[in-house]
Each structure stands twice: as C-alpha cells, then as structure tokens.
Amino acid sequence: MQGILPYILRRLLWVPLILFAVSFVAFTIARFGPGDPISVAMGQYRNPDVLERVRHEKGLDKPLLDQYRIYVWNVLHGDLGDSYRFGGRPVSDIIFPKMWVSARLGLVALIITFGLGIPIGILAALKQGSWMDPATIGTLLFFRSVPVLVSVPVMLLVFTLKLHWFPAAGWGGIFDKHIVIPALAISLPGIAGVARLMRATTLDALKEDYVRTARAKGLPEFAVVSRHVARNALLPMTTVIGISLVTVLEGAFFAELLMGIPGIGREAFDSVTSRDYDVILGLTLVLATAFILANIVIDIAYTFIDPRVRLQGGAAS
Amino acid sequence: MAIDTADERALGATHSPLGLAFRRLLRKRIAVLALIFIAIFYFCGLFAPLVAPHSYTDQNLDSVFQGPSLTHPLGTDSLGRDVLSRVIWASRTTVIVTLATLVTGGLVLSVSLGLLAGYMGGKVDTVIMRVGDVFFALPGLPMLILINATLKPRVADQAWIKTLQDWLRVDGLADYILIFGALSLFAWVGGARVIRSQILALRETEYVEAARAMGASTWRIIFRHLLPNVSNIIIVSLSAGLGAIAGTEIALTWFGVGIHPPTPSFGAMLFEGGSIRTLQVHPQLLLVPAAVVAALIFAFNLLGDALTDVLTPRAR
Numbered sequence: 001m002q003g004i005l006p007y008i009l010r011r012l013l014w015v016p017l018i019l020f021a022v023s024f025v026a027f028t029i030a031r032f033g034p035g036d037p038i039s040v041a042m043g044q045y046r047n048p049d050v051l052e053r054v055r056h057e058k059g060l061d062k063p064l065l066d067q068y069r070i071y072v073w074n075v076l077h078g079d080l081g082d083s084y085r086f087g088g089r090p091v092s093d094i095i096f097p098k099m100w101v102s103a104r105l106g107l108v109a110l111i112i113t114f115g116l117g118i119p120i121g122i123l124a125a126l127k128q129g130s131w132m133d134p135a136t137i138g139t140l141l142f143f144r145s146v147p148v149l150v151s152v153p154v155m156l157l158v159f160t161l162k163l164h165w166f167p168a169a170g171w172g173g174i175f176d177k178h179i180v181i182p183a184l185a186i187s188l189p190g191i192a193g194v195a196r197l198m199r200a201t202t203l204d205a206l207k208e209d210y211v212r213t214a215r216a217k218g219l220p221e222f223a224v225v226s227r228h229v230a231r232n233a234l235l236p237m238t239t240v241i242g243i244s245l246v247t248v249l250e251g252a253f254f255a256e257l258l259m260g261i262p263g264i265g266r267e268a269f270d271s272v273t274s275r276d277y278d279v280i281l282g283l284t285l286v287l288a289t290a291f292i293l294a295n296i297v298i299d300i301a302y303t304f305i306d307p308r309v310r311l312q313g314g315a316a317s
Numbered sequence: 318m319a320i321d322t323a324d325e326r327a328l329g330a331t332h333s334p335l336g337l338a339f340r341r342l343l344r345k346r347i348a349v350l351a352l353i354f355i356a357i358f359y360f361c362g363l364f365a366p367l368v369a370p371h372s373y374t375d376q377n378l379d380s381v382f383q384g385p386s387l388t389h390p391l392g393t394d395s396l397g398r399d400v401l402s403r404v405i406w407a408s409r410t411t412v413i414v415t416l417a418t419l420v421t422g423g424l425v426l427s428v429s430l431g432l433l434a435g436y437m438g439g440k441v442d443t444v445i446m447r448v449g450d451v452f453f454a455l456p457g458l459p460m461l462i463l464i465n466a467t468l469k470p471r472v473a474d475q476a477w478i479k480t481l482q483d484w485l486r487v488d489g490l491a492d493y494i495l496i497f498g499a500l501s502l503f504a505w506v507g508g509a510r511v512i513r514s515q516i517l518a519l520r521e522t523e524y525v526e527a528a529r530a531m532g533a534s535t536w537r538i539i540f541r542h543l544l545p546n547v548s549n550i551i552i553v554s555l556s557a558g559l560g561a562i563a564g565t566e567i568a569l570t571w572f573g574v575g576i577h578p579p580t581p582s583f584g585a586m587l588f589e590g591g592s593i594r595t596l597q598v599h600p601q602l603l604l605v606p607a608a609v610v611a612a613l614i615f616a617f618n619l620l621g622d623a624l625t626d627v628l629t630p631r632a633r
Contacts, residue, residue, distance in 0.1 A: 014450070021451040029463055032471065141622070145615035147564050149571050149584075150607045153591035157600050161593075168593055250458050254568070258591070268459045269572065272466050280463065287456040 004300070011296045019288060023075075026284040027068050030277050036060055037084035037275045058084075071281070080285075081278030085270075091282040095264065099286065102256070102263035104174050105183060106248045112187035113244055114194055118237070121198025122230055128203065137199065140192035148251040151185045152258045169260040182259050186251035190244045197240055201233035208232070242298045246291075335548065341627045348623030351616040358613055361405050362412030371399040373406040373581045382599050391605050395589065400605055407581040407606070411613070414497055414566040415559060422501025423555045427508030432539055432547075434509065435516025446513070449506040457503050461565065464499045465574040492576045496566055504562065508554040515547050549628040556624045560617035567610060583610050 038054050039046065055061050059070065074081060080091040120140070124133045146154075159165045159181060170178045205211065206229055214224045253265035260266075264283060271279035342348050361368050376396045383393040391400040434445040472478060472491045482490040519525060520543075528538050569575035570584025578585060583606045589595065590603030 018447075018450055018454050022455055025451065025455065026460070026463070029460070029467060032467055141618055142611070142615055145560065145618050146607075146611045147567065147614070149568060149587055149591070150610060153587070153596060153603050154607060156593065157596050157603070161597055246457075249456075253458055254571075269462065272459070272463050275467075280459075284456060284459065287459070288454045291456065292454050 008296070008300060011299075015289075015292055015296075018292060019285060020072075022288045023072070023281060023285055024068065026281055027071065028064070030275070030280050031064060031067070037277060040274050041084060071278075075285070080282040083271075083279050084276050085274055085279075091278050094267070094279060095282050095286060098262055098264050098267050101171065101261065102249075102252055102265065105179065105186070105255075105261065105263060106245075106252055108174055108179060108183045109186040109190075109248045109251070110241075110244060112183060113190040113248070114237070116187075117191045117194025118198050118230075118234070120191070121195040122202050122225065122233070124195065125199045125202035125206065126225065133199075137192070137196060140195050143188040144190075144192035146188070148185050148189070148254040149258070151188060152181065152255055155181045155185060156258075169258075171259075171261045171263075178259070178261075182252075182255035182261060186248050186255050189251065190247040193240055193243060193247075194237070197237065198233060201236050202229055205229045205233045238298060238301050242295055245294060249287075338549070338627045342623055345623050345626075347619055351619040351623070354612060354616040355620065358408055358616075359412050362408040362410075365406050365409040369399075369402040369405040371402040373398065373403050374579050375399065375402075382602075384601070392601055394586075394602055395595075400602070403581045403586060404583075404606060404609055407583045407586060408609070408613075410493075410570075410576050410580060410582045411563050411566065413493055414500070415562050417493065417497035418500045418504060418562045419555060419559070421497060422504035423508060423558060424551075426501055426505035427554070428512060428544075428551060430505060431509035431512030432516060432543065435513040436520060436535070436539060436543065438517075438520075442513070445509070449509060452503055453506050455503070458565075458568070461499050461503070461569060462572055462574050464502075465495050465569055469495055469574070489577055489580045492580070496569060496575055500562055500565060504558060507558070508551070511550055511554055512547050515550055516543055519543055519546055553621070553625050553628050556617070556621040559621065560614040563610075563617065564614055 036055070038051060038058070038060065042051060052061070059067060062070075071081065080095070082088045082090055083094055086094060117140075120136055124136050127133050143151075156168060160168045166177050166180050172178045211224060211228055214228045215221075219227075252263060253268070255261065256263040256265035257269060264287075267279065268283050270276075271283065342352075376398055377393070378396065380389075380393055382395065383389055385392050389399050389401065391404065394400055394403065430445050430449075434442040469491065472495055475491075478491050478494070525538060525542055528542050533541075566575060567582065567584040567587065570582040571588045572584075573588075575584055576582040586606040587603065587610070590599075590606065595602055
C-alpha cells in the first residue's frame with residue numbers, strides 16, 4: 001500500500017485542471033445562446049437604454065474571454081457571483097440551502113437502494129435454481145427500466161389520487177410523509193444494480209472453503225450466511241456507490257420538478273430557462289467537484305478493501 | 318451451455334463467431350421476446366406514415382378525451398387527436414434519435430477515439446482520455462438541458478439545416494440534430510474507455526507483434542487485427558447504452574428542450590398526461606405512453622443483458 005499517497009496526490013492534482021475545463025465549457029455554452037439574464041428579466045416591453053446600462057454595470061458587454069477571466073478570478077477568491085433573479089443575492093446563499101434539501105432526499109434514496117438491494121441480492125443467491133431467483137431479479141430489472149418521470153406520476157395516481165396515502169407535492173424534511181413518493185421513485189431504478197452485484201458476490205462467497213468449514217463445524221445456516229457469506233460479499237459493493245449516486249442525482253431532478261421540492265434539480269431548470277449565468281456555473285462547478293471527489297474516494301476505498309487492485313500509475317508494481 | 322457448444326460444433330464450423338453468438342442469443346426466450354418487441358417498435362417508427370391510422374396533427378374538438386373505441390383504439394387526447402397514432406409517430410422520434418446517436422456517439426466517436434487512444438498511446442492517449450474525463454465530470458442532464466436550451470436558435474437559423482430539412486422532409490430537423498449531437502458528446506466516454514483498455518492489452522499480443530514484424534501498416538493492424546477482437550465489446554457497450562439514450566431524449570423533451578411540438582414525442586405525451594389534473598380524470602393519457610416507454614427500455618435492457626451473457630465469455 002506504499003504507492004497510495006503519490007496516487008492520491010496525482011488524482012487530486014488533476015481536480016483543479018478538470019474543474020477549470022468544466023467551467024470553461026459550461027461558461028461558453030451558457031453565453032452562446034441568444035438573450036441574456038437582463039433581457040429575460042426585463043421581458044417584452046423593455047427600454048433599450050436601460051438594458052444597455054444594466055448590461056454595462058454587470059460587465060456583460062465585455063468580450064467573452066474577459067468575462068471568463070473575471071469570473072475565474074472571483075471564484076478563486078471564494079466568490080461564486082450573484083444571481084440575476086433574486087435581487088442580486090450571492091449564488092452560494094441560493095445553492096447551498098437547496099443542495100442540503102437534495103442531499104437529504106438523495107441520502108434517503110441511497111439508503112433505500114442499498115437497504116433493499118443487499119438483502120434481495122442475498123436471498124436471490126440463496127434461492128438460486130428456484131423460480132424466485134429469476135423472478136425477483138427480473139422484477140427489479142423492470143423497475144430499472146421505468147424512468148422517474150413515469151414512476152412519479154404513476155405513484156401519484158395510485159397512492160395519492162386513489163388511496164389518499166401521501167400528499168401530492170411539497171417538502172417537509174426527511175421525517176415527513178412528503179418524502180415517501182419521491183424517495184421511492186428515485187431509489188427504485190438503482191436497486192436492480194445493487195441486488196445483482198450482491199447476488200453475484202454472494203454466489204462466489206458461497207463456494208468458498210471457509211463457508212464449507214463453517215457449515216461443517218455445525219453453525220446454523222443463518223449464522224453462516226450473516227457472518228461468513230454476507231460480510232465477504234459486501235466488500236465489492238463500494239464500486240456501485242458511484243453509479244447509484246449518479247442514478248439518484250438524475251432522478252432527483254425529475255422528482256423535484258414533479259413534486260415541487262425546493263432542491264437543486266428545480267433550481268438548475270429555473271436558472272437555465274432564465275439564463276441566470278452565475279447560478280448555472282455555480283451549480284455545475286459544485287456538482288462536478290462533488291462527483292469527481294466521490295469517484296476518487298471510491299477508487300481509494302476500493303484499494304483498501306481489496307489490496308489486489310493495483311492503482312493505475314501507482315508505485316505498487 | 319456445454320450442450321450448446323457441442324450442438325454448434327456439430328452444426329458446422331463455418332459459422333463466424335458473431336453468427337454463433339447470434340444463434341446462442343436466439344436460444345434465450347426472453348432475449349427473443351425483447352428482440353421481437355424492439356423490431357415491432359422500430360418497424361412502426363420507420364413506417365409511421367403507413368402504419369398510423371390518423372395523422373398526428375388531426376384535431377377534432379368535438380371528440381376530446383374519448384375512451385377506447387373502434388375508430389380510436391386508445392382514445393383521444395385534449396385536442397381530440399388519436400392517441401394510438403401519436404404513440405406510433407412518437408416512436409418514430411425515438412427511432413431516429415436512438416439510431417443517430419448510436420451511429421455518431423456510439424460507433425464513430427467511441428470506437429475511433431478508443432482505438433486511437435489505446436493503439437497510439439502517449440500524448441494522443443492522454444489528450445483523448447483527459448477530454449473524456451472532463452465530459453465525464455460535467456453533470457450530464459443539466460448540461461444537456463443547457464446545450465439544447467441555448468444552442469437551438471443558433472442551429473435552427475443555419476441555412477444548410479433548412480435546405481437539408483426541405484430535402485429530407487423531416488419537420489424540426491434542428492431539434493433532432495441538437496439532441497443526438499449533444500447526446501453523442503456525452504455518450505462516447507464510457508465506450509471509448511472500455512475499448513481503449515482492451516486495445517492496450519491486445520496491442521502487446523504476439524499476433525499483433527507478428528503482423529507488425531511482417532510490415533503491416535498501422536491501418537491494417539487496427540482494422541484487420543484489433544477491430545475484430547473488440548467487436549464483441551463494442552456491441553455490448555452499444556446495446557447497454559440504448560435504453561439510456563431513448564430515456565434521455567424523452568427526458569429532454571419532457572423538460573421542454575428536446576423535440577418541439579407539433580412533432581410528437583413520448584416526453585411531451587408524458588408531460589401532458591402527468592399533470593395532476595389530467596391524471597385525476599383521464600389517467601389513460603399517462604398510462605398509454607408510460608407503458609410503451611417502460612416496455613421499450615425494459616426490452617433494451619433485457620437484450621443488453623442477454624448480449625453481455627452471449628458475447629463476453631467470462632460472464633458465462
């Protein structure tokens with residue numbers, strides 16, 4: 001494990017470079033379209049003189065590269081800019097409370113994904129050869145195929161309009177009835193991946209010598225599975241955390257819009273439609289940072305769990 | 318599987334490896350069902366003008382929100398348009414977008430960049446893979462929404478787009494080009510990474526070395542020796558992405574930045590049928606497109622899994 005420190009450093013060195021490129025791509029795309037936040041905010045009946053004046057004040061009439069230079073300079077000084085919609089409130093004040101909402105929703109969804117996926121995967125592996133194994137995996141595969149923008153309305157139809165169990169929209173924290181439908185809808189597509197990997201690793205673990213030894217010494221089957229099989233089969237599950245995270249984040253976009261939840265999904269959509277440049281860029285940067293760091297942490301965690309994995313470019317060889 | 322392979326050997330050694338894989342695929346009942354569904358879907362989409370009983374724009378305000386009947390097997394929507402015809406025309410949109418993205422992002426970009434990066438190595442490899450890292454790090458869905466929302470007017474105003482649109486007789490060509498262009502931009506990274514890693518290993522094998530020693534050109538080595546050996550992986554990674562491509566087009570249109578009305582798309586139908594008021598009185602307007610979309614993506618996923626089983630020997 002001596003090669004791990006240079007590896008981490010090398011990966012971390014790439015982060016600012018990638019973020020720089022990401023911000024440049026996002027910046028160019030955002031400004032390439034017609035219209036700007038000022039003209040969108042002023043609407044149809046605008047005064048051209050006022051438009052020009054405000055544009056000049058905000059520095060939107062400068063050349064594109066100058067604008068980008070100023071933006072990067074500000075970001076490096078910890079200033080993500082101001083929103084054009086909310087009376088010039090700083091972007092960080094807008095993004096971070098909404099991210100907190102999305103993060104809690106996503107965390108609940110991730111817990112459901114793994115909480116259901118892992119036991120289902122173990123059960124499917126134990127029932128290998130019976131009809132229950134393909135039936136459960138097939139059902140989960142179907143859930144993976146239903147987009148969130150389909151599952152949320154269908155759940156609304158069943159649980160809200162017919163059964164009156166849960167409210168149709170809104171947000172009240174994680175211990176509230178409002179979270180059930182969005183969290184369930186977001187987590188359903190990811191369960192299949194978790195359950196299948198868990199099934200495969202459980203099947204591998206069941207063939208190991210130590211499992212035969214455990215059985216031979218007379219341990220009850222439950223103890224064999226929970227203590228010896230499940231524990232070893234759990235190790236590779238870290239690899240799917242990254243994918244599950246992406247599934248959950250993308251799903252949250254639709255669930256938040258459909259259920260009126262004040263998270264970043266809703267914010268991203270609103271900021272794009274009103275050309276709120278700094279909010280778009282701030283969201284992109286924050287999401288990209290989180291995504292890159294999560295991937296690095298997962299890669300590193302994986303090497304700790306399974307020392308056989310060699311890090312690319314590491315000194316291990 | 319042991320019996321299968323014996324059968325195949327008895328049936329004749331003249332079959333190509335891909336032919337054998339295809340025969341093995343046909344033995345999987347679920348895969349065949351998925352293939353049949355996909356075939357019907359693509360047939361309806363490609364021949365929508367012949368298959369659909371009505372036009373997707375025909376309105377009849379005297380018969381809105383009708384239930385199933387003989388003239389309208391799946392009922393009518395808020396403007397009295399035939400839902401069955403709109404589903405068939407919407408599948409045409411999905412067919413165009415999936416095929417175009419498959420060719421540009423899946424085949425051309427990912428295969429050529431993966432091959433180049435793996436075989437050339439060095440600076441070419443670094444540049445391609447770092448660009449891939451950037452696209453991989455960009456949050457996909459928000460970026461796609463941003464690209465489609467901001468670039469649409471620029472693309473639609475190009476003169477050559479208008480000429481091409483008249484020539485192809487496809488309404489809203491700019492929408493299609495933007496959607497599959499933007500999708501391809503993000504779709505190539507995964508495939509290119511897998512292909513590159515395979516090529517890295519294959520590059521060092523004896524037969525490639527032998528070909529090089531005999532003076533084969535780089536192109537010959539890439540196309541005759543390396544490409545056939547990664548074709549399985551290419552097919553697997555392409556089929557794995559199909560469901561996601563179809564789903565993303567529907568999502569973008571649902572957001573209002575994809576295919577624009579009156580061209581029908583499942584995204585627009587799901588948006589109209591998904592509002593709580595429509596759901597309350599006319600749930601069939603959501604359930605019909607929802608069932609078709611779920612079945613299609615399910616079929617794509619099942620086919621992708623079956624292909625992975627058949628084509629990657631280690632998984633069997």
